[in-house]
Amino acid sequence: MLESWREIHAWGRESCFRREKTGDIFSDPTETRLKQTQTLGYSSFCLFFSLMMAERVENQADPKTPTENGTSTPERISFSAKPNLEDIRQLQAQFTDERDWNQYHQPRNLLLALVGEVGEVAELFQWKGEVEEGLPDWSEQERMALSHELSDVLIYLVELAEKCHVDLPRAVLEKMELNRIKYPASKVRGSAKKYTEYQD
Numbered sequence: 001m002l003e004s005w006r007e008i009h010a011w012g013r014e015s016c017f018r019r020e021k022t023g024d025i026f027s028d029p030t031e032t033r034l035k036q037t038q039t040l041g042y043s044s045f046c047l048f049f050s051l052m053m054a055e056r057v058e059n060q061a062d063p064k065t066p067t068e069n070g071t072s073t074p075e076r077i078s079f080s081a082k083p084n085l086e087d088i089r090q091l092q093a094q095f096t097d098e099r100d101w102n103q104y105h106q107p108r109n110l111l112l113a114l115v116g117e118v119g120e121v122a123e124l125f126q127w128k129g130e131v132e133e134g135l136p137d138w139s140e141q142e143r144m145a146l147s148h149e150l151s152d153v154l155i156y157l158v159e160l161a162e163k164c165h166v167d168l169p170r171a172v173l174e175k176m177e178l179n180r181i182k183y184p185a186s187k188v189r190g191s192a193k194k195y196t197e198y199q200d
């Protein structure tokens with residue numbers, strides 16, 4: 001486990017230094033590392049969020065299956081294979097190029113647009129109280145609105161990652177590996193505590 005952590009750490013350092021050498025993104029090395037870490041963390045969070053939410057919308061028609069402890073959980077759905085994240089990046093690049101909108105799509109503007117769209121997702125849930133997985137009580141219109149807002153989140157997230165030179169699919173794999181190391185299943189199974197709350 002320690003070895004894989006070291007490998008990931010070494011890869012991250014090497015990747016940051018390579019970008020510094022080529023003059024990518026930020027000129028100050030410390031700022032480069034800090035900003036990339038922050039961006040990567042935030043981007044990964046938003047990606048997990050939008051994918052998890054999309055999965056819950058799609059889940060609504062699935063039957064429930066019992067788990068070991070007697071509770072029931074909906075069966076997992078799977079996404080369409082296409083478009084993948086690179087396809088989405090290219091489609092959005094084409095969309096912005098055709099409109100000469102790159103002049104507005106700098107990282108900070110994209111971040112604000114992304115946060116705005118996350119707010120629009122939140123608005124759909126506002127005042128509904130706890131919502132059951134699969135959204136069985138939602139109308140078709142509400143479900144459609146959610147799928148559109150989640151798509152807006154993903155589109156801006158992918159473009160933000162591109163404009164920050166974060167290779168998002170690779171970053172997600174790296175972050176998930178870090179998550180596995182931080183939260184070993186053998187240690188945390190069944191508990192939602194933050195890793196900082198564990199004693200050892």
Ligand SMILES: Nc1ccn([C@H]2C[C@H](O)[C@@H](COP(=O)(O)OP(=O)(O)OP(=O)(O)O)O2)c(=O)n1
Nearest residue numbers: 092095096101104117120149151152153155156
């Ligand atoms: N300058 C812009 C404006 C829009 N879009 C694209 C990306 C989003 O997927 C979508 C966002 O469009 P709107 O800002 O019109 O937001 P909504 O579609 O959410 O509309 P509304 O705010 O009315 O719900 O369009 C974009 O790339 N760049």
